[in-house]
Amino acid sequence: MSFAVPDSVRPIRDAVHAFMTERVEPAENVLHQGGPAAGAALDELRAEAKKEGLWALGHPRELGGGGLPFLDYVYVNEVQGRSEFGQIALGTYTLQDSLMLYEHASAEQRERYLDPLVRGDISPSFAMTEPSVSSSDPTQIRTAAVLDGDEWVINGHKWFTTGASRAAYTTVMCRTEDGAAPHLAFSMILVPTDTPGYDIIRETPVLGLDGAHCEVRYDNVRVPASNLLGRRGHGFVIAQKRLGPGRIFHCMRWLGQAQRAFDLMCRRMHERTAFGEPLAAKQLMRQHVFDSYAEIQAARLLTLDAARAIDSGSDARVEIGAVKVVGSRMLHNVIDRAIQVYGAAGLTSDTPLDRMYRHARAGRIYDGPDEVHIDSVGRRILGTYAAGGNWEFGLR
Numbered sequence: 001m002s003f004a005v006p007d008s009v010r011p012i013r014d015a016v017h018a019f020m021t022e023r024v025e026p027a028e029n030v031l032h033q034g035g036p037a038a039g040a041a042l043d044e045l046r047a048e049a050k051k052e053g054l055w056a057l058g059h060p061r062e063l064g065g066g067g068l069p070f071l072d073y074v075y076v077n078e079v080q081g082r083s084e085f086g087q088i089a090l091g092t093y094t095l096q097d098s099l100m101l102y103e104h105a106s107a108e109q110r111e112r113y114l115d116p117l118v119r120g121d122i123s124p125s126f127a128m129t130e131p132s133v134s135s136s137d138p139t140q141i142r143t144a145a146v147l148d149g150d151e152w153v154i155n156g157h158k159w160f161t162t163g164a165s166r167a168a169y170t171t172v173m174c175r176t177e178d179g180a181a182p183h184l185a186f187s188m189i190l191v192p193t194d195t196p197g198y199d200i201i202r203e204t205p206v207l208g209l210d211g212a213h214c215e216v217r218y219d220n221v222r223v224p225a226s227n228l229l230g231r232r233g234h235g236f237v238i239a240q241k242r243l244g245p246g247r248i249f250h251c252m253r254w255l256g257q258a259q260r261a262f263d264l265m266c267r268r269m270h271e272r273t274a275f276g277e278p279l280a281a282k283q284l285m286r287q288h289v290f291d292s293y294a295e296i297q298a299a300r301l302l303t304l305d306a307a308r309a310i311d312s313g314s315d316a317r318v319e320i321g322a323v324k325v326v327g328s329r330m331l332h333n334v335i336d337r338a339i340q341v342y343g344a345a346g347l348t349s350d351t352p353l354d355r356m357y358r359h360a361r362a363g364r365i366y367d368g369p370d371e372v373h374i375d376s377v378g379r380r381i382l383g384t385y386a387a388g389g390n391w392e393f394g395l396r
Contacts, residue, residue: 003300005075012057012068016090017079019054020256024083028352031085034210045089046120056091056118059098063118065091070245071307074252078300081253082260084359096246097124097171104230104238109190113169122168125193127158127216128239136372138239139182143218144175145189147225152189154197154221160366164214165200167193172218177233186235190227197221207358245310247320247367251303251327254363257356258296258334264351265292265338272341279341288337299323299330309396318380321373328363328370335360 005013023045031038049055058073059065068076080086087093094117101114116122133140143156154174164170169192176187191198197219204213230238266289269280279285306319335357339346346353364370381391 003297003304006072009068009072009075012054012066013075013079015052016054016057016076019049019052019090020079020082020086023048024085024089025352028083028085032355042085042089045085046091049090050120054090055120056095058092058095059118060102063098063102063114065098065118070311071304074304074307077249077252078255078259078303081256083256084355086256087253091118091120094118094120094124095249096242097126099245100171100238100242101229103241104188106226108226109229113190116168123163123166125161125164125167125170125214126242127161127164127170127172129160130157131159131215132157136369138173138236139185141173141175141186143172145172145187147176148222150225151222152225152227154189154191154218154223156218157216158218159204159213159215161214161216163212164193164216165203165212169193170198170216171229173235173239176235180233183236184233187232188229188235188238189223190229191218191221191223195221195223206362209355209358243367244315244317244320247324248303248306248310248316250363250367251299251306251323254327254331254360255296255300255303257360258292258299258331261335261338261353261356262292262296264353265289265334265341268338268341285341288341292334292337295330295333299327302326318377321377321380324368325364325370325373325377328360331360331363332357 027041027045030041046055053066055066056064057066057068057076059067061067077092080090080092087095098114098117101110101117105114113122113124117124127143128138128141129135130141130143133142143154143158145152145154147153154172156174158172161170169190172189172191173186174189175185177185198221199217199219201215201217203210204215206213266280269285269289270278272279274282302319302323306316306323309316309319335353339353339357342351342353345351348354384391
């Protein structure tokens with residue numbers, strides 16, 4: 001498999017790259033501050049993206065998106081990932097939730113939520129994680145919903161519901177089936193965030209970053225029975241279909257973050273001198289370049305291979321699990337080396353590296369900690385051998 005961007009994708013990738021480096025990245029200081037100025041700047045970026053045909057490129061065409069095939073989208077998303085604001089400015093922040101609704105929502109739910117999502121008129125949020133339950137074992141989720149006449153009544157406690165404070169609704173995973181098998185005991189229910197009893201307790205800071213990761217209590221929240229998403233008791237199936245592509249979307253964007261950190265590191269080595277010569281002349285500095293180059297290339301090939309597997313119709317559980325671990329570690333390592341090259345300046349907010357570093361550390365936990373993915377990949381591969389087969393890399 002070639003690393004090179006296909007000729008068919010190059011023009012749109014170049015356009016997204018220019019949009020990111022010339023407009024989104026220069027606006028980051030304003031966007032980080034929040035408030036009216038940040039809102040106005042983001043609105044302007046979104047309007048420009050729509051005008052230039054760069055909006056929602058990964059969404060299916062029938063939803064009003066760009067319709068890029070999954071593998072092609074890797075080449076675009078890795079550029080979009082250069083900034084944490086890229087997916088919001090370019091209308092792909094909603095992609096996981098849009099695809100979930102596209103597959104499982106009723107006609108009424110599509111009209112109310114899906115169309116506005118793709119247009120960027122509303123934002124979604126997703127509630128699965130709970131403070132009192134290990135996220136690596138979601139069968140222990142305690143938030144429960146009981147059908148009372150024609151309404152679901154929801155009670156529970158969630159946190160890390162990203163974007164809930166600005167979302168129009170939350171897709172809540174909750175226990176609905178008493179006595180059922182663990183993976184058939186939960187359902188997904190759509191809850192408008194202005195519903196009585198939906199109480200945002202706080203936006204939980206993560207490593208000093210305010211990322212709208214909300215802690216929410218559900219106190220006798222009542223929504224219509226028709227707000228059930230998909231089949232009752234099939235919440236795990238829906239969650240896995242949402243989280244699988246979501247993990248590789250993260251890996252795509254991490255490549256863009258790593259590219260940006262790599263560029264900063266290499267340029268710094270030519271700009272900074274120590275003991276009479278540029279940093280680029282020093283062997284230990286060159287090792288930072290080598291190690292980063294090798295890790296970025298390895299993670300990029302794994303990402304492309306996982307996207308190829310998904311495009312071929314595979315669930316790609318092994319490929320996605322592997323790249324989630326390798327990609328998050330790669331991103332952390334590359335940014336860490338860039339900070340080391342910058343020295344004290346790398347610890348300040350004078351470069352984007354300090355925010356990038358804190359975001360990168362979270363990548364080894366969200367959407368499944370490294371340990372869970374490592375165990376799952378090892379178990380699946382060993383299962384192939386236990387069944388009398390083998391894992392032939394050249395044929396995968």
